[in-house]
Amino acid sequence: MSVSTSRFAAPAAPPAPVAGGPANAYRPGVCNIGEWEIRRRRRFAILGFVIAAVLLAVIVAIGAPAVVRLLVLLPLWSGVFSWLQVTRRFCAGFAVARISNFADDDTGRRSITDEDAHRADLAAVRRMTRDSFLIALAITLVVVAALQVVRPA
Numbered sequence: 577m578s579v580s581t582s583r584f585a586a587p588a589a590p591p592a593p594v595a596g597g598p599a600n601a602y603r604p605g606v607c608n609i610g611e612w613e614i615r616r617r618r619r620f621a622i623l624g625f626v627i628a629a630v631l632l633a634v635i636v637a638i639g640a641p642a643v644v645r646l647l648v649l650l651p652l653w654s655g656v657f658s659w660l661q662v663t664r665r666f667c668a669g670f671a672v673a674r675i676s677n678f679a680d681d682d683t684g685r686r687s688i689t690d691e692d693a694h695r696a697d698l699a700a701v702r703r704m705t706r707d708s709f710l711i712a713l714a715i716t717l718v719v720v721a722a723l724q725v726v727r728p729a
Contacts, residue, residue, distance in 0.1 A: 602676040602688070605696030607665045610678035617661045624655025636723060645720045653712035660704050668704055671697035 602608055609617075628651040635645050661667050670676060674688040674697075688694055 601678065602686070604688075604690070604693035605666075605700040608670050608676040608688075608697065609661075609665055609667045610680075610684075612680045613667060613670075613677050614662050614665060617658050617667065621655050621658035621662060624651050624653075624658055628652040628655060632719065642720055642724050645723060646716060648719070649712055649716040652716055653709055656712045656715075657704065657708035660708050664700075664704065666700055666704065668701040671701050 628648050631651060632645065632648045635647065657668070671694075674694055675685045676688060677685045679685075688697065
């Protein structure tokens, strides 16, 4: 598999599923988790969003300066990162660890030994990290600015 080396090049078409495998089979840089793993990441995403909301409420309630409100970025980034893992059917931790799992428990974990596949997985992790940060940053800045208008620090 060829992986583009340009940071600005459009991503290549997603690789086809592994031969003979189901449609939700491992695809390098595209899909490495099944429904059970997706449900787990969905819970982490919701937890990150809840923590961000509670933190923001506490910060606003105590009248902290607007700059302190930027702390909400951290749990929000975590929530967005987990949500992207859900929507992309791709676990960053599994990619780094060179594994995939499509079973309904931890017993279905499989090793990824192909170097090109691992490089594609790591490129997907970099994209997901970047995307989640930019999304969380944009949301945080909009919320902090809106709160500044509604309730100045």
